[in-house]
Amino acid sequence: MSLLHTQDVNLDRISNKQVVSFIHDNQLYQLNDFAALESFCPKSNCTKTFYTHHKTFHIRERIEKVWEAYKNIHPKQAWCGNMLQFGMQYCRKNNSISYIDDEYAGAKAGQIVLIRVKALGGLAKVAVGHEITAVHEKEMCLETSYLVKGKSLGSQRIQLKTCKDGFTEISHDTIYKSGSWLRDKLIYPFFHTKAIREFHNNIRRSLGLA
Template structure:
C-alpha cells in the first residue's frame, strides 16, 4: 500500500542521519547489510525476507547472500513496551536506485498503516553523507497516526540506521 503524492491525506515523518563516510561506502552498506543485523535491537527483530523476484527466503540465522532489491518482502517483529506487546509488520522494497540515491519501501497490504518510506542519500561538500528518512503514512486512526506511530517509528528507524552505522564502523 504505497503512498501516492496525488492523495493529500497522508501524515509525514522525517529524520536525518549524518555519516562521516563517503556516499559509496554508506550506500554499499545499506544495500548489502544482512537483514538480521539491520533489523536487530530492543524493539526490532528480523523475522523473514522473501524475494518475489528469485523466490529466495532468508530467516534469522541464515546467511544473506544477495543485496537489497526490488520485490523483497521484509517481515519484522516489533517488541513494544519491553516485549509486552508484539506486532508483526511487513514492508516491500519498491525501488533501489544508486543513481537517484534512493531506496523506497512500501507497507504491505492489510497492514495497520499504509504508505511509503523514502531513504535518500546526499553527498555533503566535506565528503560526508547525509541520509534522510522520510515516511508518508496513514492508518485511519487519528490516535495511531498522531500519537503512537511517530514515537515508535522514530525508535524503529533510529535502531535501523544505528545498526547500519555500526556495520560501517565495523569495517574500519
C-alpha cells in the same frame, strides 16, 4: 495430506512468535501466497490526507561506502536491536523464501521483509511487513512500502547525499495513515522515530563506526 507436509514456509526457522502469527493470520504458507501479497503504491493512491514523518541522520563516511552498506547489510543485522528483529524474507524475482541465517545478495526491488517491532518495554509486539519497491543507484535512494495487510498504509524513502564536510547525510521520509487518529498523531511518530534510529545505527555499526 497435512499442512505441515505441503507448506513452503518453514516456521521452525522463524524465531519470533509475532511473525509466525502474522503468517498464520494471513495464511501465508505457500510461495504463491507471498507472491499474491500487495504493498501500498503511493503513485496510484491519493496521499493528500496522509501524515508525513521526516528524520535526518549523518554518518561520518564517504557516500559510496555508506550506499554499499545500505544495499548489502544482511537483514539480521539491519533489523536487530531492542525494538527490531528480523523474521523472514520473500523475494518476488526468485520466488523464494530466506531466513535469518541464509546468505544475502543485497537489496533488490520485490523483496518482502517481515520483522517484529517491540514497544512499551516489550508490552506491545507486532509484526510489520514491507516491500522494497525501488533501488535507485544513480540517486542513491531506497524506497519501501508497507504491506496492505498491515496496520498502516504508507511508504518510506531513504535518500543519501554528500554533506559539506564530505561525509554522508541520510534523509528518511515516511508517509503513513491508519484508521486511528490517536495512533497516527501520537503513537506512530514516537515509535517510528525510535525504530528507524535503531535501523540507521545498525548501518553505522556495520561500517565499524560508533
